[in-house]
Amino acid sequence: MRPNLKRSLVSGLALGATLLASQVWAKDDITVAMQLEPPHLDPTSAAAQAIDSVVYSNIFEGLTRFMGDGAIVPGLAESWEISEDGKTYTFKLHDGVTFHDGTTMDGEDVKFSLDRARGEDSANAQKALFAGIADVTVVDPLTVQVTLSEPNGNFLFNLAWGDAVIVAPESIENIKTAPVGTGAFKFSNWVQGDRIDLERNAEYWGAQPALAKATIKFISDPTAAFAAVMAEDVDVFSGFPAPENLPQFDADPRFQVLVGSTEGETILSTNNKQPPFDNVKVRQALAHAIDRQAIIDGAMFGYGTPIGTHFAPHNPAYVDLTGNSAHDPEKAKALLAEAGFPDGFETTLHLPPPSYARRGGEIIAAQLAAVGIKAEITNVEWAQWLETVFRGKNFGLTIVSHTEPMDIGIYARPEYYFQYDNKAFQDLMASLNETTDPAMRTEMLQKAQTVISEDYVNGYLFQLANLGVAKANVQGLWVNAPTAAIDLTGVSWAN
Amino acid sequence: MSRNLVLGGLLSSLVALAALVSFVWTPFDYAAIDIPNKLKTPTGEHWLGTDHFGRDMMSMLMVGARTSLAVALVAVGIGMGLGVPLGLTAAARKGSWLDEVIMRGNDLVFAFPSLVIAILITAVFGAGAVNAIIAIGIFNIPVFARITRGAALSLWEREFILAARVAGKSSARISAEHILPNVMNLLIVQGTIQFSLGILAEAGLSYVGLGAQPPTPSWGRMLADAQTMVSFAPHLALIPGFAIILTVLGLNLMGDGLRDWLDPRLRVART
Numbered sequence: 046m047r048p049n050l051k052r053s054l055v056s057g058l059a060l061g062a063t064l065l066a067s068q069v070w071a072k073d074d075i076t077v078a079m080q081l082e083p084p085h086l087d088p089t090s091a092a093a094q095a096i097d098s099v100v101y102s103n104i105f106e107g108l109t110r111f112m113g114d115g116a117i118v119p120g121l122a123e124s125w126e127i128s129e130d131g132k133t134y135t136f137k138l139h140d141g142v143t144f145h146d147g148t149t150m151d152g153e154d155v156k157f158s159l160d161r162a163r164g165e166d167s168a169n170a171q172k173a174l175f176a177g178i179a180d181v182t183v184v185d186p187l188t189v190q191v192t193l194s195e196p197n198g199n200f201l202f203n204l205a206w207g208d209a210v211i212v213a214p215e216s217i218e219n220i221k222t223a224p225v226g227t228g229a230f231k232f233s234n235w236v237q238g239d240r241i242d243l244e245r246n247a248e249y250w251g252a253q254p255a256l257a258k259a260t261i262k263f264i265s266d267p268t269a270a271f272a273a274v275m276a277e278d279v280d281v282f283s284g285f286p287a288p289e290n291l292p293q294f295d296a297d298p299r300f301q302v303l304v305g306s307t308e309g310e311t312i313l314s315t316n317n318k319q320p321p322f323d324n325v326k327v328r329q330a331l332a333h334a335i336d337r338q339a340i341i342d343g344a345m346f347g348y349g350t351p352i353g354t355h356f357a358p359h360n361p362a363y364v365d366l367t368g369n370s371a372h373d374p375e376k377a378k379a380l381l382a383e384a385g386f387p388d389g390f391e392t393t394l395h396l397p398p399p400s401y402a403r404r405g406g407e408i409i410a411a412q413l414a415a416v417g418i419k420a421e422i423t424n425v426e427w428a429q430w431l432e433t434v435f436r437g438k439n440f441g442l443t444i445v446s447h448t449e450p451m452d453i454g455i456y457a458r459p460e461y462y463f464q465y466d467n468k469a470f471q472d473l474m475a476s477l478n479e480t481t482d483p484a485m486r487t488e489m490l491q492k493a494q495t496v497i498s499e500d501y502v503n504g505y506l507f508q509l510a511n512l513g514v515a516k517a518n519v520q521g522l523w524v525n526a527p528t529a530a531i532d533l534t535g536v537s538w539a540n
Numbered sequence: 541m542s543r544n545l546v547l548g549g550l551l552s553s554l555v556a557l558a559a560l561v562s563f564v565w566t567p568f569d570y571a572a573i574d575i576p577n578k579l580k581t582p583t584g585e586h587w588l589g590t591d592h593f594g595r596d597m598m599s600m601l602m603v604g605a606r607t608s609l610a611v612a613l614v615a616v617g618i619g620m621g622l623g624v625p626l627g628l629t630a631a632a633r634k635g636s637w638l639d640e641v642i643m644r645g646n647d648l649v650f651a652f653p654s655l656v657i658a659i660l661i662t663a664v665f666g667a668g669a670v671n672a673i674i675a676i677g678i679f680n681i682p683v684f685a686r687i688t689r690g691a692a693l694s695l696w697e698r699e700f701i702l703a704a705r706v707a708g709k710s711s712a713r714i715s716a717e718h719i720l721p722n723v724m725n726l727l728i729v730q731g732t733i734q735f736s737l738g739i740l741a742e743a744g745l746s747y748v749g750l751g752a753q754p755p756t757p758s759w760g761r762m763l764a765d766a767q768t769m770v771s772f773a774p775h776l777a778l779i780p781g782f783a784i785i786l787t788v789l790g791l792n793l794m795g796d797g798l799r800d801w802l803d804p805r806l807r808v809a810r811t
Binding site for chain 1 (some may be wrong): 571572573575578590593624666667668747753754755767768769771772
């Protein structure tokens with residue numbers, strides 16, 4: 046009996062050790078949390094950032110793609126040629142790419158995707174990205190020619206957006222609930238209100254991802270988010286909603302805090318058509334009444350970069366125009382008096398749920414009150430905000446972060462919710478779109494930034510920081526967010 | 541007077557005093573944001589510290605007491621103002637269709653979970669102190685109607701009512717002149733209890749963002765704002781939390797004490 050017992054004990058220990066070791070080695074699943082749950086999973090038919098966070102680069106890919114540092118690199122298109130006149134792009138597609146349902150990805154799919162996005166009845170949230178496309182021709186299964194009506198220096202950048210990913214006609218019907226893409230991860234399961242499961246795509250055309258499984262959990266409540274990270278229920282929290290908790294994570298050796306930049310210009314959006322905001326003096330007074338640093342410190346606990354125009358500070362073409370709207374309550378009062386409002390006026394301030402808006406709004410209301418402007422706060426949910434403010438344009442002021450990359454073009458759309466209508470600016474944007482020369486583009490972008498800053502279209506507050514928390518040994522996460530994405534293709538566990 | 545009544549009365553009047561004083565004086569401007577001085581623990585200057593915007597907690601607490609008391613007071617007023625006449629009418633016309641309509645209507649309102657409906661009302665008609673008052677007030681109506689009817693029914697059987705009837709008084713006059721004064725003690729006790737429930741309801745609504753809107757301070761919202769900061773600034777949550785506890789405790793003790801004091805049967809038993 047005894048030797049037997051001994052042997053089984055030894056083998057048991059060995060087995061245990063192997064199991065333990067294999068568990069350490071086999072750590073190839075990850076749980077990532079984010080705050081908002083996507084309404085559905087089709088990035089080509091909705092503006093919701095949460096969709097892109099889940100699917101971008103993981104499930105769906107475009108002809109080109111964003112890297113974490115903001116660079117545009119080839120995606121499904123292996124290479125491309127641009128004609129002399131800048132109007133014809135010939136894309137060479139990767140060979141051997143298949144969708145998750147086994148069908149091949151070829152020129153027809155590219156044509157289908159682009160035609161669908163730019164079509165009359167397209168539900169694409171960024172139709173403007175495709176507006177310049179005159180024709181898409183499939184030369185052979187791996188070559189697609191896109192002809193533009195005007196040269197567009199931004200075209201490759203536009204194609205990298207989540208709204209421009211390549212989808213297949215075979216699987217388009219159920220794309221919202223069962224997305225089928227070409228990415229390194231396959232959609233596996235969606236428990237509404239809780240999580241989405243992804244699994245590794247063994248047929249992936251590119252390098253295999255290190256992770257075999259990924260779970261994306263939705264935790265909307267900031268307190269619950271803090272608890273989930275602290276209890277290590279989640280490995281990563283992308284877009285952590287409570288900046289005040291970050292120092293605590295930073296001090297904890299179990300975690301790493303990732304602070305990067307986003308494309309989110311957080312602005313005090315002003316209804317330019319609603320009196321008295323149709324008067325530039327009033328808008329200027331508004332700008333001088335605001336103390337940006339107090340908002341960054343108070344609402345974001347110091348995370349955020351002050352901006353003086355609608356442009357991301359990490360962009361090489363950025364001009365620092367914060368000086369145009371330095372905090373100066375006396376000047377604001379004088380301007381108000383000049384505009385005919387010596388005793389100020391009353392207006393409304395609609396605040397959507399994120400803390401930058403709710404907290405920032407309370408601070409701004411107090412700052413406006415100091416110069417005599419009484420802003421009545423109304424807290425609204427996103428659906429209500431879209432209804433009343435964005436579509437209904439029934440607001441005085443609101444705070445929102447515009448997270449689309451390079452979106453200064455919205456100022457050329459007079460029907461856009463803040464209703465800025467300036468012919469000169471619209472012409473400038475039109476000629477920018479036709480310019481491909483980088484130096485000239487930079488110059489025009491800088492002019493555009495200056496125009497809206499000096500017109501005080503909106504109150505420019507700060508560039509939203511990309512705040513994330515992860516376990517200390519998770520590597521390969523995006524620090525910056527050049528577009529909304531939780532790109533898991535390069536993520537792995539250290540040791 | 542019982543110990544409950546003294547202690548409860550003391551706590552309640554302390555809160556009421558803070559609310560009243562806040563009309564003329566607070567240590568600081570409750571809405572004054574002072575970011576560089578945020579999250580201060582209690583000091584000589586800021587007695588209860590400052591919140592995440594550097595606002596003085598003491599001042600916010602005092603003005604918050606005002607919000608809480610005002611909402612609860614008006615809500616109880618609505619409940620009494622409508623519920624008591626309804627209850628008196630139902631009792632005077634016992635068994636009639638009017639009695640049925642009133643009491644079944646009451647049952648209907650009672651059947652709804654009050655806070656959930658209050659959330660619905662404020663969500664539909666917009667968040668704000670006024671809608672919170674209405675929402676809380678509506679649910680006070682059946683409470684008062686039922687308690688009034690119950691007490692009034694037994695009174696209608698008494699000889700002095702019969703005497704009044706023989707004297708030719710209408711049932712409306714009898715209700716007002718004889719029934720009401722005799723159910724008043726019950727109503728006062730119930731009013732105190734409902735008042736404390738009203739304060740809790742207001743705090744609950746504000747906590748989910750449907751009560752008084754910023755910058756008007758409210759205890760419930762102070763708690764909600766403090767949530768994510770409990771781990772490094774616990775005083776932000778403890779202070780409004782204690783304020784709510786002490787106020788509700790005080791009012792409930794006072795209600796108990798008042799019942800002991802006002803109820804004739806208990807009084808007889810004690811002597």
